[in-house]
Amino acid sequence: MPKLHNKELNISNIGLRAFSENIQESGGSSTHVDWQPPAGGDREIGSKLADLVNHERIEAANHEAFARYLAANPVLVGVGVAREDLPDMDGKIILHAGAPVDWNDMCGPMRGAILGAVIYEGWAENLVDAEKMAVDGEIRFDPCHHHNAVGPMAGIISPSMPVWIVNNTEHGNQGFTTLNEGLGKVLRFGANSPEVIERLKWMEKSLAPTLNSAIQKTGPIELKPLIGQALHMGDEVHNRNAAGSSLLIKKLVVGALDSDAVQNEIKQMVSFIAGNDHFFLNLSMPSCKVMLDAAHGVPNSSMVTAMARNGVKFGIRVSGLSDQWFTTPAPVVDGLYFPGYSIDDAAADLGDSAITETAGLGGFAMAASPAITQFVGGSPADALVQSRYMRNITIGTNSQFTLPALDFAPTAAGIDVRKVVDTSILPVVNTGIAHKEAGVGQIGAGITSAPLDVFVQTIASLHQSVISSA
Amino acid sequence: MPKLHNKELNISNIGLRAFSENIQESGGSSTHVDWQPPAGGDREIGSKLADLVNHERIEAANHEAFARYLAANPVLVGVGVAREDLPDMDGKIILHAGAPVDWNDMCGPMRGAILGAVIYEGWAENLVDAEKMAVDGEIRFDPCHHHNAVGPMAGIISPSMPVWIVNNTEHGNQGFTTLNEGLGKVLRFGANSPEVIERLKWMEKSLAPTLNSAIQKTGPIELKPLIGQALHMGDEVHNRNAAGSSLLIKKLVVGALDSDAVQNEIKQMVSFIAGNDHFFLNLSMPSCKVMLDAAHGVPNSSMVTAMARNGVKFGIRVSGLSDQWFTTPAPVVDGLYFPGYSIDDAAADLGDSAITETAGLGGFAMAASPAITQFVGGSPADALVQSRYMRNITIGTNSQFTLPALDFAPTAAGIDVRKVVDTSILPVVNTGIAHKEAGVGQIGAGITSAPLDVFVQTIASLHQSVISSA
Numbered sequence: 001m002p003k004l005h006n007k008e009l010n011i012s013n014i015g016l017r018a019f020s021e022n023i024q025e026s027g028g029s030s031t032h033v034d035w036q037p038p039a040g041g042d043r044e045i046g047s048k049l050a051d052l053v054n055h056e057r058i059e060a061a062n063h064e065a066f067a068r069y070l071a072a073n074p075v076l077v078g079v080g081v082a083r084e085d086l087p088d089m090d091g092k093i094i095l096h097a098g099a100p101v102d103w104n105d106m107c108g109p110m111r112g113a114i115l116g117a118v119i120y121e122g123w124a125e126n127l128v129d130a131e132k133m134a135v136d137g138e139i140r141f142d143p144c145h146h147h148n149a150v151g152p153m154a155g156i157i158s159p160s161m162p163v164w165i166v167n168n169t170e171h172g173n174q175g176f177t178t179l180n181e182g183l184g185k186v187l188r189f190g191a192n193s194p195e196v197i198e199r200l201k202w203m204e205k206s207l208a209p210t211l212n213s214a215i216q217k218t219g220p221i222e223l224k225p226l227i228g229q230a231l232h233m234g235d236e237v238h239n240r241n242a243a244g245s246s247l248l249i250k251k252l253v254v255g256a257l258d259s260d261a262v263q264n265e266i267k268q269m270v271s272f273i274a275g276n277d278h279f280f281l282n283l284s285m286p287s288c289k290v291m292l293d294a295a296h297g298v299p300n301s302s303m304v305t306a307m308a309r310n311g312v313k314f315g316i317r318v319s320g321l322s323d324q325w326f327t328t329p330a331p332v333v334d335g336l337y338f339p340g341y342s343i344d345d346a347a348a349d350l351g352d353s354a355i356t357e358t359a360g361l362g363g364f365a366m367a368a369s370p371a372i373t374q375f376v377g378g379s380p381a382d383a384l385v386q387s388r389y390m391r392n393i394t395i396g397t398n399s400q401f402t403l404p405a406l407d408f409a410p411t412a413a414g415i416d417v418r419k420v421v422d423t424s425i426l427p428v429v430n431t432g433i434a435h436k437e438a439g440v441g442q443i444g445a446g447i448t449s450a451p452l453d454v455f456v457q458t459i460a461s462l463h464q465s466v467i468s469s470a
Numbered sequence: 471m472p473k474l475h476n477k478e479l480n481i482s483n484i485g486l487r488a489f490s491e492n493i494q495e496s497g498g499s500s501t502h503v504d505w506q507p508p509a510g511g512d513r514e515i516g517s518k519l520a521d522l523v524n525h526e527r528i529e530a531a532n533h534e535a536f537a538r539y540l541a542a543n544p545v546l547v548g549v550g551v552a553r554e555d556l557p558d559m560d561g562k563i564i565l566h567a568g569a570p571v572d573w574n575d576m577c578g579p580m581r582g583a584i585l586g587a588v589i590y591e592g593w594a595e596n597l598v599d600a601e602k603m604a605v606d607g608e609i610r611f612d613p614c615h616h617h618n619a620v621g622p623m624a625g626i627i628s629p630s631m632p633v634w635i636v637n638n639t640e641h642g643n644q645g646f647t648t649l650n651e652g653l654g655k656v657l658r659f660g661a662n663s664p665e666v667i668e669r670l671k672w673m674e675k676s677l678a679p680t681l682n683s684a685i686q687k688t689g690p691i692e693l694k695p696l697i698g699q700a701l702h703m704g705d706e707v708h709n710r711n712a713a714g715s716s717l718l719i720k721k722l723v724v725g726a727l728d729s730d731a732v733q734n735e736i737k738q739m740v741s742f743i744a745g746n747d748h749f750f751l752n753l754s755m756p757s758c759k760v761m762l763d764a765a766h767g768v769p770n771s772s773m774v775t776a777m778a779r780n781g782v783k784f785g786i787r788v789s790g791l792s793d794q795w796f797t798t799p800a801p802v803v804d805g806l807y808f809p810g811y812s813i814d815d816a817a818a819d820l821g822d823s824a825i826t827e828t829a830g831l832g833g834f835a836m837a838a839s840p841a842i843t844q845f846v847g848g849s850p851a852d853a854l855v856q857s858r859y860m861r862n863i864t865i866g867t868n869s870q871f872t873l874p875a876l877d878f879a880p881t882a883a884g885i886d887v888r889k890v891v892d893t894s895i896l897p898v899v900n901t902g903i904a905h906k907e908a909g910v911g912q913i914g915a916g917i918t919s920a921p922l923d924v925f926v927q928t929i930a931s932l933h934q935s936v937i938s939s940a
Contacts, residue, residue, distance in 0.1 A: 232841040233704040233713050234874070243703050246716035250744040253723050257737035267727035274720040370874030371702040380875055404704070404840030405850055405875055 097155025098310025109190030112438020116192025335446015360413025567625025568780025579660030582908020586662025708832030805916015830883025
């Protein structure tokens with residue numbers, strides 16, 4: 001000890017930050033290492049995790065799942081109708097965001113959106129009757145994810161709604177999302193007033209056919225190059241889609257003018273898209289969906305293939321764990337609120353749009369989008385840190401999606417549940433925030449993270465399927 | 471001395487870097503300060519500069535000139551015709567980029583472009599006859615800058631050409647530029663084959679009237695907000711205009727569809743702009759021109775109001791030094807060359823487009839555009855350094871143009887000749903590189919800087935007008 005005290009001390013502190021701070025306050029030099037015990041300190045999970053780390057079968061499975069994700073080629077082929085193009089849409093069915101949830105448990109905005117969809121479909125003439133149908137079990141509710149689809153915020157898809165059709169030309173699977181309605185009073189935030197229904201009807205009768213005519217003339221539109229370009233133009237294609245939407249217009253207008261669409265409807269289409277910088281979100285989402293569905297179902301793979309919020313539960317699915325949802329209560333986001341609103345007004349985290357983060361975009365590609373920090377909070381410097389940090393929990397990187405400000409580094413992609421549980425580094429998610437009451441709309445945006453618990457839950461199942469049943 | 475040698479030495483080295491390196495190589499610690507004597511070491515100029523530094527009349531004049539630059543409000547009001555809208559365009563006149571230059575001294579691309587313009591105007595039927603006219607002095611050559619205009623590369627404007635009309639609604643002055651032809655075989659790089667002339671005719675007969683109809687329906691389009699948005703989408707609005715061009719299309723299409731323009735011509739217009747990511751350059755240039763012309767002519771101001779290259783000479787104009795050009799041989803740019811080409815094939819630096827850097831954009835706003843480094847060279851990190859470095863030589867910053875990656879810092883703007891000569895920090899310019907032979911086109915792009923000599927030249931004149939004649 002005396003010998004030690006005669007030398008200058010350089011201390012590394014692991015674990016509790018306060019020890020390090022005390023040393024620094026006393027004038028000493030100490031480097032703090034951020035570390036938490038794996039699995040939040042749960043010994044049993046930690047022990048199971050140890051069995052899974054660097055496990056040959058998982059590594060091989062992840063290699064395959066990740067290669068399938070990388071090879072997937074999402075292509076926009078047209079605009080269809082949910083009833084006709086999505087599987088299993090017969091009768092009075094309404095799809096919603098996130099994992100399965102009963103009417104009684106649903107959050108305000110999701111209920112509001114469902115009632116709007118019932119009116120839109122003509123199944124009821126007013127909100128009271130619509131609610132009675134929902135309560136009486138006359139409507140089947142099902143996650144979008146169970147029908148090859150994804151939906152932003154409440155994520156409502158009812159049978160008559162037009163949907164983007166995205167084909168994965170590499171593996172043959174399809175992905176669907178409704179057309180983006182814009183901001184303000186819109187169905188996905190739970191609004192269901194006559195103007196909302198009217199807009200949905202216009203989208204069905206005019207916008208969708210015009211878009212479809214345009215795409216039939218342009219021919220199939222490859223979406224990965226469009227996303228890659230958008231990343232070089234300041235989008236992260238989750239909460240910022242200004243560039244993607246503009247690039248899309250450029251392609252669609254030429255097609256529309258080439259088609260037999262009526263000039264006035266083309267004008268309405270362009271005005272609508274030009275006035276809605278979020279329009280491309282509903283194409284980045286199904287692109288991510290088809291890439292991740294291609295990676296889903298590889299036995300033994302620990303790759304996350306979906307993260308989704310139903311406004312009550314945050315849920316994930318894992319490639320090697322069949323179609324099981326792992327869920328935990330959804331957090332309320334401590335983000336940037338619009339004037340007049342606070343976290344007390346917020347619904348819990350909501351929407352399938354975290355599919356973008358699951359695919360290495362959104363929060364994982366924050367470095368591409370310094371301007372988004374004005375919307376979701378943080379600084380451009382934070383954005384760079386975040387994108388790099390995510391590499392600690394992913395299987396690999398995606399060189400089709402590069403980040404200019406990080407010297408064109410590829411985005412981190414393919415979240416590995418083992419790495420999340422081992423490091424306690426949580427997948428970052430950029431998200432819009434809905435008012436907890438139906439119909440008020442968006443009241444903010446923020447940066448949040450997927451809850452650790454939901455990843456911890458997967459470890460026992462993975463252990464069971466990879467080791468115990470092997 | 472013995473006392474000094476017993477302490478640890480921390481050395482600061484000013485001037486020759488080799489001294490510092492020697493100390494470091496011997497294991498010592500030395501910090502090198504980049505410094506050069508003002509005015510490249512010219513004692514007489516250095517002494518005059520000393521009289522001008524912090525001179526009350528210059529400071530007041532710069533304050534006024536810079537305020538006028540900031541207040542200027544460039545607005546796109548339509549597409550006109552050079553003969554009708556530019557001042558003093560009677561007879562056989564052809565405008566070119568940069569300071570005045572005689573036919574005999576012009577570089578290859580400028581001559582090629584002029585011959586193309588002669589054919590386009592119908593003044594001659596073939597290149598031989600056209601060249602004879604030029605040699606025989608039948609054509610009046612004049613800088614674009616003398617007619618409230620600017621032109622990229624060769625910068626050729628002949629009387630029948632359509633021009634963007636940009637009004638500065640704050641001070642009433644106007645700025646003009648031709649419509650951007652795209653890349654490849656185009657007049658501004660000296661190409662003059664029949665396909666080039668044909669495209670120019672189509673632009674005159676179809677594109678220009680369609681654009682003008684669109685603008686008459688959209689109403690005047692404010693250009694500063696568009697430039698500001700483009701900076702947040704990865705453009706620096708000199709060599710990268712992908713976002714600006716997309717944002718412009720969004721506005722123009724709606725206007726065009728609202729007008730009585732024919733659908734097929736609208737389609738051609740959109741296809742042409744959608745296929746040319748440089749299209750917006752020809753709007754960022756006249757925007758900068760009207761901002762800087764508003765700042766020009768303030769007695770005693772040392773603010774640079776134009777930097778322009780005619781392919782032979784690099785020229786600048788200074789607000790307080792009337793319409794005099796200060797020129798020096800234009801450098802050949804050591805940039806990134808397209809495959810098959812090298813610096814031996816390059817024309818000297820060419821074009822009025824350095825007006826963007828003069829206004830705080832282009833190279834001064836590199837930090838907004840990490841993706842441009844793939845085109846002009848350097849790394850995204852260099853881009854940040856460059857944008858910050860330019861603050862050393864400007865009068866102020868422009869908060870209308872902000873740089874997301876630098877935490878939304880405003881661009882450095884308003885180059886002060888005194889600061890350039892004092893620090894030897896040279897204004898950075900992003901530039902395209904033309905082949906030295908007419909008609910080959912663009913062969914590369916790069917980052918270059920304005921030559922010190924041209925700023926040194928202004929000091930004597932400024933001293934004369936501010937002090938000797940006062």
